[in-house]
Amino acid sequence: MKTITTLTNKIISIAMLLAILGIMDSCTKSADNPYSSGGNTGGTGNKGGPGTNEVWIQGMAFSPASITVTAGTTITWTNKDAVVHTVTSDTNLFDSGSVSTNGTFSHTFATSGTYPYHCTIHPSMTATVVVN
Numbered sequence: 001m002k003t004i005t006t007l008t009n010k011i012i013s014i015a016m017l018l019a020i021l022g023i024m025d026s027c028t029k030s031a032d033n034p035y036s037s038g039g040n041t042g043g044t045g046n047k048g049g050p051g052t053n054e055v056w057i058q059g060m061a062f063s064p065a066s067i068t069v070t071a072g073t074t075i076t077w078t079n080k081d082a083v084v085h086t087v088t089s090d091t092n093l094f095d096s097g098s099v100s101t102n103g104t105f106s107h108t109f110a111t112s113g114t115y116p117y118h119c120t121i122h123p124s125m126t127a128t129v130v131v132n
């Protein structure tokens with residue numbers, strides 16, 4: 001009888017250990033891949049925030065106001081506002097023209113430098129792309 005009890009205890013211990021390992025494993029997976037839930041790239045909702053190499057035009061502002069990328073990176077802007085905006089380079093390097101609600105504009109930055117830009121409709125909306 002005592003032997004059976006000891007064996008049962010061992011089985012319970014092993015089961016609990018496996019359960020704990022299982023919990024740890026699932027935590028590690030979610031920590032390793034924070035964007036595994038799909039992210040917001042290309043989405044039309046306003047929840048979450050812009051993904052990698054992505055700028056949201058939201059609340060009459062560019063978010064993030066300063067984005068840093070490596071040369072050759074394509075940045076995509078998405079208009080999350082109900083009004084039309086533009087993504088216009090201060091130095092005429094790029095100009096989106098009118099971007100409507102949920103519309104996007106992309107530009108590839110081939111050369112290192114600092115690239116300030118603005119919205120021509122709302123001149124107070126300014127931001128910067130830094131290319132390393």
Ligand SMILES: [Cu+2]
Pocket residue numbers: 084085086119120121122125
């Ligand atoms: Cu604007």
